[in-house]
Amino acid sequence: MTETYATGTGTWRNWAGNVTARPTRAVSPASVEELAEVVRRAAGEGLRVKPAGTGHSFTAAAATDGVLIRPDLLTGVREIDRTAMTVTVEAGTPLKRLNTALAREGLSLTNMGDIMEQTVAGATSTGTHGTGRDSASVAAQIRALELVTADGTVLRCSADEHADVFAAARIGLGALGVVTAITFAVEPVFLLTAREEPMPFDRVTAEFDQLVAENEHFEFYWFPHTGNCTTKRNNRSAGPAAPPGRVSGWIEDEFLSNGVFQVACSVGRAFPGSIPAIAGMSSRALSARSYTDIPYKVFTSPRRVRFVEMEYALPREAAVEALREVRAMVDRSPLRISFPVEVRTAPSDDIALSTASGRETAYIAVHMYRGTPYQAYFTAVERIMTGFGGRPHWGKIHTRDAAYLSEAYPRFGEFTALRDRLDPDRLFGNDYLRRVLGD
Ligand SMILES: Cc1cc2nc3c(=O)[nH]c(=O)nc-3n(C[C@H](O)[C@H](O)[C@H](O)COP(=O)(O)OP(=O)(O)OC[C@H]3O[C@@H](n4cnc5c(N)ncnc54)[C@H](O)[C@@H]3O)c2cc1C
Secondary structure, eight states, X not given: OOOOOBOTTOOEEOTTSSOEEOOSEEEOOSSHHHHHHHHHHHHHHTOOEEEOOSXXXXXXXXXXXXXXXXXXXXXXXXXXXXTTTEEEEETTOBHHHHHHHHHHTTEEOSOOOSOOOSBHHHHHHTTOOOOOSSOOOSGGGEEEEEEEOTTSOEEEEESSSSHHHHXXXXXXXTOSOEEEEEEEEOEEOOEEEEEEEEEEHHHHHHTHHHHHHHOSEXXXXXXXXXXXXXXXXXXXXXXXXXXXXXXXXXXXXXXXXXXXXXXXXXXHXXXXXXXXXXXXXXXXXXXXXXXXXXXXXXXXXXXXXXXXXXXEEEEGGGHHHHHHHHHHHHHHSSOOOOSOEEEEEEOOBOOTXXXXXXXXXXXXXXXXXXXXXXXXXXXHXXXXXXXXXXXXXXXXXXXXXXXXXXXXXXXXXXXXXXXXXXXXXXXXXXXXXXHHHOO
């Protein structure tokens, strides 16, 4: 994809098109040494520095008016260690390249999100996650990390080396340094059987705990203005592989999920009154199906319809009540929502600023078709989510600030203290970090 670019006029734009920035210059270092030199030089010139991935964040996390570090030339697999069962990759490697390289070697990550366009450093820096009963976010699969800090030092961290840095830097928001390489845990490639099935809202919400407990990876989409959901259960399978047929896979993934949906969203944007009827049709268009394939082919799919998104992590036990409140709010309001609401889970993890830090988590994500006003909807949903102690995804639209977030994260102070130590002059600062972490 070529959504993100530094144009001739120097404008950087994110995937959704809702964030633009004008860096003083954009650079693409090709080695860790070059990158450290870029950092030292910018510091000497009094410019701020910001590494960007592929711009898939909806927040201005990667925006800068200083030196933009592009990931393009810092890519590829450095090492596969079959004894430790780890892979070390350059920070700018897109997840799709990592996934295909691992599959060729008979290996795989354990869990991942819905797409694989992002870079490994960009994805992990904001806590990108999929859904899992036992397996957590992409960052939770990190075993070691290498980063260039504000003084140009290359610092390696793991559970045994600079453990305090490791505890925070796996989800570092780009605030602690420029990640240059990541070592992930891997396992022998395995097969997952996906079972997709429509289910009424009342049944999914009544049986949510059981559906989560009985499946390794459970998620569902609820279609606003309807009582319909689509559920997806992914569980390990002994095989054999049975990928969706080329034609039926294309019809479901490309035509229905992307093509027809794109048209439906455009019609809905032009004629909002038609959205409830379209939602009813969309929610019935996807029929039950089952297929078995290697992990990244089951977890991820292309997302060609552009949208903006907000996602909140809630204590698991609050998810159903919160979702019911969202439904009641939509029903009471004049809002017309063409995009389904996605619900996923994660186990508790030990990363300071992980949205699942220290608590069993459920995620509720709301989307709006690009170009449609989203503020009224997102504001109303955000009010519900914050009422349940929700933590916003760092890479998705939200309005929270450091005062709120320091309450939502018990280990917030640990992160900011480390930031004070590693980047006292805020070389890696930007407006977004000032808002969410404070000065
Ligand atoms: C279509 C779509 C689907 C998505 N699906 C999911 C999903 O299923 N689950 C989920 O959790 N999220 C999802 N996201 C959100 C996305 O995964 C995150 O926003 C992710 O951070 C984007 O990665 P990126 O490579 O584009 O990084 P960017 O958005 O470019 O940057 C993100 C952050 O990482 C920092 N960063 C980048 N590189 C480095 C580096 N080398 N060192 C230090 N910091 C760095 C940046 O400074 C910035 O703070 C989705 C987004 C889109 C657009």
